Amino acid sequence: QQPVQSPQAVILREGEDAVINCSSSKALYSVHWYRQKHGEAPVFLMILLKGGEQKGHEKISASFNEKKQQSSLYLTASQLSYSGTYFCGTVGTGANNLFFGTGTRLTVIP
Amino acid sequence: SAVISQKPSRDICQRGTSLTIQCQVDSQVTMMFWYRQQPGQSLTLIATANQGSEATYESGFVIDKFPISRPNLTFSTLTVSNMSPEDSSIYLCSVPVGAGRDTQYFGPGTRLTVL
Numbered sequence: 001q002q003p004v005q006s007p008q009a010v011i012l013r014e015g016e017d018a019v020i021n022c023s024s025s026k027a028l029y030s031v032h033w034y035r036q037k038h039g040e041a042p043v044f045l046m047i048l049l050k051g052g053e054q055k056g057h058e059k060i061s062a063s064f065n066e067k068k069q070q071s072s073l074y075l076t077a078s079q080l081s082y083s084g085t086y087f088c089g090t091v092g093t094g095a096n097n098l099f100f101g102t103g104t105r106l107t108v109i110p
Numbered sequence: 111s112a113v114i115s116q117k118p119s120r121d122i123c124q125r126g127t128s129l130t131i132q133c134q135v136d137s138q139v140t141m142m143f144w145y146r147q148q149p150g151q152s153l154t155l156i157a158t159a160n161q162g163s164e165a166t167y168e169s170g171f172v173i174d175k176f177p178i179s180r181p182n183l184t185f186s187t188l189t190v191s192n193m194s195p196e197d198s199s200i201y202l203c204s205v206p207v208g209a210g211r212d213t214q215y216f217g218p219g220t221r222l223t224v225l
Contacts (some may be wrong), residue, residue, distance in 0.1 A: 002152070023206050029211070032214070040218075041202060041217060041218050042153065042212055042216050043216075044214070044215060047212055049212070085151065087152060091212075096141065096145070096158070096206075097155055097158065097168075098143070098155070098214055099155065100145075100153040100154070100155075101152065101154070102151045102152055103151075
């Protein structure tokens, strides 16, 4: 039931772009993205609801393909503050519970 | 958003003892969720705590080991019973917020070490 994320880890130089993928084996109602820094609680980034929408702001955006049960998080022109572990969370159709993906550790270096 | 606090923030406990973790929210919420995050791992849902009814546990978690109370709409406790070193984890509560109650916000977590 746990969504699978790829890659497991990525190292970027400041200003580079990254894509993090999240794939589920179940039909999804929504996908949530969180960032967690070491020793802190996960921080909500965005939610995508069923409908294939793309969301986000300037440099962090995401898409949701409900047919493929996949979501991708796009980070452009990365900053040092983007470092952390990114988790997708999925809610299945007709469910309330959020299940977290395997996580992607992102490190941005100067 | 919601302001969520947890107590204690961290604790070191002896094997065989129990610890009760508190979660307080600044607004009334129907559902509260409890998660466990083992070192270097993702978050795993333990149970959903609804006010006025028994908590609903996920596969692999049982009430005898993780009893939950939900006395009102702003508060919940999770007890980790008869602890072993394998219970060393961060325990987090979360609540759904927003107009559609679709977004979950997390408390700061309780870091538990069992010796």
